[in-house]
Amino acid sequence: MAQSEQEILEGLAEIVNEETGLDTESVQSEKSFTDDLDIDSLSMMTIVVNAEEKFGVRIPDDEVKNLKTVGDAVSFIAKNQG
Amino acid sequence: MTAERRVVVTGLGATTPVGGTVPETWDAILAGRSGAKMMDFDWVEKYELPVKFAATIHTQPTDVLTKVEVRRLDPSAQYALIAAREAWADAGAPEVEPERLAACIGTGIGGVWTLLDQWDNLREKGPRRVFPLAVPMLMPNASSAAVSLEIGARAGAHTPVSACASGLEAMGYAYEMIRNGRADIAVAGGTEGAVHALPIAGFAAMQALSTRNDDPERASRPYDTGRDGFVLGEGAAVIVLEEYEAAKARGATIYAEIGGVGMSSDSHHIAAPEPEGAGASRAMVEAVERAGLTPKDIVHVNAHATSTPVGDVAESNAIRRAFGDDTDGMPVSATKSMTGHLLGAAGALEGVLTILALHHRIAPATINLDDFDPAIKLDVVHGEARKLPAGDIAALNNSFGFGGHNVAVVFTSV
Numbered sequence: 001m002a003q004s005e006q007e008i009l010e011g012l013a014e015i016v017n018e019e020t021g022l023d024t025e026s027v028q029s030e031k032s033f034t035d036d037l038d039i040d041s042l043s044m045m046t047i048v049v050n051a052e053e054k055f056g057v058r059i060p061d062d063e064v065k066n067l068k069t070v071g072d073a074v075s076f077i078a079k080n081q082g
Numbered sequence: 083m084t085a086e087r088r089v090v091v092t093g094l095g096a097t098t099p100v101g102g103t104v105p106e107t108w109d110a111i112l113a114g115r116s117g118a119k120m121m122d123f124d125w126v127e128k129y130e131l132p133v134k135f136a137a138t139i140h141t142q143p144t145d146v147l148t149k150v151e152v153r154r155l156d157p158s159a160q161y162a163l164i165a166a167r168e169a170w171a172d173a174g175a176p177e178v179e180p181e182r183l184a185a186c187i188g189t190g191i192g193g194v195w196t197l198l199d200q201w202d203n204l205r206e207k208g209p210r211r212v213f214p215l216a217v218p219m220l221m222p223n224a225s226s227a228a229v230s231l232e233i234g235a236r237a238g239a240h241t242p243v244s245a246c247a248s249g250l251e252a253m254g255y256a257y258e259m260i261r262n263g264r265a266d267i268a269v270a271g272g273t274e275g276a277v278h279a280l281p282i283a284g285f286a287a288m289q290a291l292s293t294r295n296d297d298p299e300r301a302s303r304p305y306d307t308g309r310d311g312f313v314l315g316e317g318a319a320v321i322v323l324e325e326y327e328a329a330k331a332r333g334a335t336i337y338a339e340i341g342g343v344g345m346s347s348d349s350h351h352i353a354a355p356e357p358e359g360a361g362a363s364r365a366m367v368e369a370v371e372r373a374g375l376t377p378k379d380i381v382h383v384n385a386h387a388t389s390t391p392v393g394d395v396a397e398s399n400a401i402r403r404a405f406g407d408d409t410d411g412m413p414v415s416a417t418k419s420m421t422g423h424l425l426g427a428a429g430a431l432e433g434v435l436t437i438l439a440l441h442h443r444i445a446p447a448t449i450n451l452d453d454f455d456p457a458i459k460l461d462v463v464h465g466e467a468r469k470l471p472a473g474d475i476a477a478l479n480n481s482f483g484f485g486g487h488n489v490a491v492v493f494t495s496v
Contacts, residue, residue, distance in 0.1 A: 018153075
């Protein structure tokens with residue numbers, strides 16, 4: 001069942017917290033993964049793979065570079081959720 | 083440089099099977115407590131391992147590190163980081179230019195948990211589920227890199243790998259770096275986190291491990307006729323080494339001086355020690371000579387003594403070969419009787435215990451020595467700890483590794 005964007009944001013924040021230790025509250029839609037959250041490419045790949053599992057989506061490697069902000073990732077997941 | 087640079091020890095850190103810190107570990111050693119216990123990993127029964135006990139870590143890293151640190155570091159690097167933090171804080175976190183600060187952390191095996199966990203991921207879930215940090219976690223230099231990141235060391239991060247001599251070799255390497263002017267301060271030691279099914283199965287296959295499954299705490303018994311192999315341990319030990327004049331000038335606590343380091347290789351057999359101990363004795367003699375001392379000055383030896391039938395005798399032969407009749411009355415302690423064998427961290431932990439023996443002037447008792455093997459020609463401290471003399475004293479720490487690596491370090495009181 002598809003989840004709301006708010007649910008996806010909350011789920012993604014948990015994944016980011018697990019990987020980086022960042023507060024879940026700091027993971028907000030307008031935040032840039034690299035510039036605001038200081039997430040490097042290796043951590044990003046882990047977040048992506050964990051998000052795929054959690055949300056039942058496939059995020060192709062080519063797509064990852066387009067996911068600049070947390071909001072980009074939430075929208076992508078919402079759009080592609082089965 | 084006009085005068086020779088002297089190198090002293092100003093900080094100690096350890097996380098071991100008998101304690102989560104140096105004070106806890108030292109208390110356990112003086113109390114004669116064993117760190118060996120039955121393993122509760124599911125793979126012990128799953129693979130029907132012939133050895134069901136080990137000297138596992140006393141304090142879980144999850145109790146002292148952040149969740150993210152635990153996630154991103156192999157257990158071996160977690161232990162190294164814990165020990166390095168304690169040592170660095172113990173030294174008073176000295177101010178030093180990063181370019182003059184080094185990190186040298188040896189390991190025997192490296193990130194074997196990560197290697198095997200990620201291999202399972204690959205086989206069960208496919209390549210995409212292999213953790214992106216798999217390689218930097220499993221590489222043997224992960225621990226020296228983690229420590230160099232932690233303290234900001236930029237003079238060099240080095241990882242001596244010489245099986246069970248790695249930890250002491252790393253201390254020797256750091257000593258040389260300071261002595262020859264490449265660094266002013268170094269954080270050095272060894273780490274190992276290899277209590278895992280594969281190393282246990284491998285060591286068991288070569289009949290190196292004790293199989294005393296019904297009595298783990300009595301299994302590590304160096305010099306006893308009933309010894310039947312070593313007890314696998316895990317953990318890390320780290321010291322802070324510092325150029326003497328600078329340490330004195332900043333008013334640092336100086337635990338000991340590194341008097342001299344001796345190293346050699348057997349070129350005899352990939353795993354067996356050379357039975358006459360020629361290579362090992364050369365390392366010991368070299369360490370004593372470089373310290374400007376004679377065998378009579380050595381008042382305590384922390385032996386490698388792993389509790390294998392062959393190894394303990396070979397080391398006894400080597401010590402006698404090195405020191406002759408001066409070996410009589412030279413108190414030898416085999417602390418692996420309590421800690422088990424920490425492989426690449428063993429020499430580092432025993433280095434710390436040798437330093438503490440000098441500092442507190444007490445040689446710890448070897449436990450489980452009920453029936454002394456007449457083939458051992460050493461004065462082994464057992465029953466109770468022995469007081470060391472007042473005045474200027476020196477102690478020797480031996481560490482040997484598969485491959486024929488021999489390292490001996492002489493520590494002196496300051």
